[in-house]
Amino acid sequence: MSNSNRAVIENADVFTGLHDFLERMRQPSASDFVKSIKSFIVSFSNDARDPERDSAAVQSFFAQMEVDFRVHPLWAGCSEEELDSAGEGLEKYVMTKLFTRVFASLPDDVNLDNILHEKMALVQQFIRPENLDIKPAFQNETSWLLAQKELQKINMYKAPRDKLVCILNCCKVINNLLHNASIASNENTHGADEFLPVLIYVTLKANPPQLHSNLLYIQRYRRQSRLVAEAAYFFTNMLSVESFISNMDANALSMDETEFEKNMESARAILSGLSTDLNSQPNQSGQPVNINKEPTAPPKSSKVPSLSDLEDKGAALLVNDKQASQVFRQYPYLFAHVGDLTVNDVEDLLNNYKQLVFKYVCLSKGLGDSAPSLPLKGSETKDHQHVETAKQQDHTSAAEPNDEPSKDTDTKDGSNTDSLFEVESLESQLSQDQIVAPQDSKHEESSQSQLS
Numbered sequence: 001m002s003n004s005n006r007a008v009i010e011n012a013d014v015f016t017g018l019h020d021f022l023e024r025m026r027q028p029s030a031s032d033f034v035k036s037i038k039s040f041i042v043s044f045s046n047d048a049r050d051p052e053r054d055s056a057a058v059q060s061f062f063a064q065m066e067v068d069f070r071v072h073p074l075w076a077g078c079s080e081e082e083l084d085s086a087g088e089g090l091e092k093y094v095m096t097k098l099f100t101r102v103f104a105s106l107p108d109d110v111n112l113d114n115i116l117h118e119k120m121a122l123v124q125q126f127i128r129p130e131n132l133d134i135k136p137a138f139q140n141e142t143s144w145l146l147a148q149k150e151l152q153k154i155n156m157y158k159a160p161r162d163k164l165v166c167i168l169n170c171c172k173v174i175n176n177l178l179h180n181a182s183i184a185s186n187e188n189t190h191g192a193d194e195f196l197p198v199l200i201y202v203t204l205k206a207n208p209p210q211l212h213s214n215l216l217y218i219q220r221y222r223r224q225s226r227l228v229a230e231a232a233y234f235f236t237n238m239l240s241v242e243s244f245i246s247n248m249d250a251n252a253l254s255m256d257e258t259e260f261e262k263n264m265e266s267a268r269a270i271l272s273g274l275s276t277d278l279n280s281q282p283n284q285s286g287q288p289v290n291i292n293k294e295p296t297a298p299p300k301s302s303k304v305p306s307l308s309d310l311e312d313k314g315a316a317l318l319v320n321d322k323q324a325s326q327v328f329r330q331y332p333y334l335f336a337h338v339g340d341l342t343v344n345d346v347e348d349l350l351n352n353y354k355q356l357v358f359k360y361v362c363l364s365k366g367l368g369d370s371a372p373s374l375p376l377k378g379s380e381t382k383d384h385q386h387v388e389t390a391k392q393q394d395h396t397s398a399a400e401p402n403d404e405p406s407k408d409t410d411t412k413d414g415s416n417t418d419s420l421f422e423v424e425s426l427e428s429q430l431s432q433d434q435i436v437a438p439q440d441s442k443h444e445e446s447s448q449s450q451l452s
Contacts, residue, residue: 018093020085020086021086021090022089022093024086029073036065037065037090037093041094041098044058044098044101045098045101049101049102051105051106051216054220055220055221059223061094062087062090065087065090066083066086066090069087070083087226088161091159091160091161091222091223092159092162095158095159096158096159099158103158104210104213104217109212109213109216110213112212113209113210115246116245116246117209117211119245120204120211120245122271123245123248123264123267124204125263125270125271126263126267127253129141131253131254132201132253134194134197134198137182137184137185138181138182138194138198140181143173144174144177144198144202144205146173147170147171147173147174147202147206148170148206150166150169150170151166151167151202151206151208152206152208153166153351154208155208155214160217160218160222161226163214163217163218164218167218167238168231168234168235170199170202171195171199171238172234174202175195177198178190178194178195178198192237195237196237196240196241199237199241200244200245203238203245204245211242215238218235219235
């Protein structure tokens with residue numbers, strides 16, 4: 001079984017736990033649990049931001065709730081696995097509701113995210129496996145793309161465990177590849193000395209946005225009793241990777257200082273469009289910015305290529321590429337027909353779609369273009385108009401629902417728990433795990449996921 005499929009199975013297990021948890025919360029005997037969860041979310045959201053205190057409060061709440069689950073009739077006769085599943089469902093529900101309140105909530109964290117992301121973007125332009133002392137027998141950059149893909153999924157999820165699964169699957173892909181390589185080359189069984197450099201290289205190439213905040217989020221809000229064994233080992237390695245990259249210099253990459261600085265300057269030039277824009281813009285002190293130590297000849301053209309220009313260029317190169325088929329291997333559904341697809345393909349297709357849209361919109365914004373939307377078909381246009389009309393009618397009869405936990409204070413005691421835990425709508429929102437915009441920690445959730 002592939003690691004990507006394993007990720008789907010693991011996330012599906014948690015979704016099943018969430019479904020069971022919400023079904024039990026609909027029972028009349030669960031009213032005390034419902035009130036406790038609502039009260040915690042409201043009080044937590046109204047408190048001032050303090051990451052250490054917030055983490056302790058969440059961990060304490062989870063621990064107490066899991067103790068209460070064990071002695072409550074709703075879970076009478078349940079196995080340890082079922083009780084564990086209930087705890088996972090609780091964590092996924094609560095942390096999805098609190099995500100915008102606790103993720104990248106401090107300016108310092110946001111700043112560290114930006115610094116780390118920029119540094120990885122520069123280093124990935126010139127780093128080679130040899131710079132990290134990765135043995136030739138263990139080098140397999142094509143297969144490492146699978147690990148990069150798993151890590152790049154991390155911002156598609158909101159629950160701590162789901163984010164952790166992305167890291168675990170990235171590490172498992174690397175671990176399996178190293179194991180197979182050691183067998184094929186008759187090398188000794190690989191260990192941390194071989195694993196960590198590859199994980200550093202994969203992370204640099206993947207360059208997931210907000211890596212620092214994601215790791216802090218998992219560290220603070222993943223149930224501590226479950227961050228053990230293999231999960232703890234791989235997560236600790238990822239923390240080491242972040243530390244290594246943050247402090248990375250020429251010596252860390254087995255590189256001469258002069259060569260390192262030259263490579264960094266070249267990378268900056270590439271990422272800044274040959275530094276044309278940066279050289280013409282003043283910095284905060286009002287002085288022109290010059291990222292090059294020596295003056296360079298002006299480029300022939302300072303025009304930034306448009307999205308369509310890049311598409312045309314890429315198409316032309318692809319037509320003349322004799323190995324074009326290799327390029328499309330990571331897009332297994334490109335040449336598929338409707339009859340080829342199964343229900344099991346839906347989640348993989350949805351994840352691929354989200355990544356494609358996210359990358360396309362970011363590219364469009366980066367080029368200064370507005371992100372174009374795809375034209376609707378005739379039937380879709382009618383449906384779209386019908387939906388818009390319905391939305392306008394709903395707006396005149398009721399206020400637009402939102403996901404602010406403070407609204408929960410309006411709910412009277414003794415209200416039907418169905419209005420608190422809408423199983424169908426909440427499961428739909430959580431199963432889709434909407435993409436979290438890397439630069440927008442105030443991303444709003446679907447209105448269907450609210451507590452009425």
